Amino acid sequence: MQVTRSSSKGQVIIPRVLRTAHHWEVGQELIAIDVGNGILLKPKKPFAKTTLAQVAGCLSYRGKPKSLDELEDAIRQGVMQQWHARS
Numbered sequence: 001m002q003v004t005r006s007s008s009k010g011q012v013i014i015p016r017v018l019r020t021a022h023h024w025e026v027g028q029e030l031i032a033i034d035v036g037n038g039i040l041l042k043p044k045k046p047f048a049k050t051t052l053a054q055v056a057g058c059l060s061y062r063g064k065p066k067s068l069d070e071l072e073d074a075i076r077q078g079v080m081q082q083w084h085a086r087s
Helices: 016-021 052-059 068-085
Strands: 030-034 039-043
Touching: none
Parallel strands: none
Antiparallel strands: 030 039
16 A cells, blocks of 8 residues: 645645556556545557548448438437436
């Protein structure tokens, strides 16, 4: 177990032995997760490099092109459904 303190700015120093054990380098982005009685720090993993062709392939649509009005109506409808689901 390692002991550390938080600064007046809310900064916490992660002891070197823990940074080394987890291979966290300077500038490592971390995700802070509230677990009730404490905080879990996990490294933020970058997305794997992809090409536009790999990503855009999931956007294929076969059918009549939608108009801008149809797209806006669909978005509005989705927002309203989410709004009413929260109420």
